[in-house]
Amino acid sequence: MLPPQNKTTKYEHIMPQLVAIEQSQDIEGLLLLLNTVGGDVEAGLAIAEMIASMSKPSVSVVLGGGHSIGVPIATSATYSFIVESASMTIHPIRLTGLVIGAQSSFDYLEKMQDRVNNFVVAHSKITEKKWKELLFKTGELSRDIGTSVIGKDAVRLGLTDSLGGIAPAMAKLQELISAYKKVPKGLTQ
């Protein structure tokens, strides 16, 4: 979710699509294929919250990269997969443009970071302690602090649920859809 000029499909197109998917009588589930370098924090969190709050089951697959704000999006699905070669970069939020060096600027940035932290901790199996450890690790990324987590490690740390590609993701989605269908909707007379 980079700024609009870097993309053809923008968040203002994705968000109504998610509403349409939730409303649709024909769509039973959602498969998310993620390959992102990250970007807009607000847009990313908004999309992640929308996916997390949908009633229909969703499965995410991280292919290539699910960096930065891609991490909360990956964890927002009902069940998440990562392929063995994919990587996820976890690093603190950066601010571009004019920054006034006042205490409130740092507090604001910290609050923003906490929103991301809370979302990831709430929607994945990673502990807050472990997440913060990855976030503030030094010596791993050349131009930043943080960690690059690859395939298996993402599963071991609890960031994603399983290791696998399209076939297991489709199978899991089918399983979630049939489980979702069994749950009675509305009032039983």
Added chain:
Amino acid sequence: MLLWTVMPIELVLDGTEKLAAYEEIDYAGLRVQVERFGTDQCRIVRVMSTEPQDFLRSEVQPGTVLTYRPVLTNI
């Protein structure tokens, strides 16, 4: 805007200065924002609709290239 990305900042902000001239046209029963390029083509930038289902329509996905065709009138 707050950005959380591994991309170099020069790449992220590339093209921000140049604001493309967009125009709105009626297409497939919808109002769409397009960016003209070449002499007879345009690319869909945005769907202007309040109906969520319109955003799932494959023929108006952002990035779709449309071609203007000449039409003879007054014959």
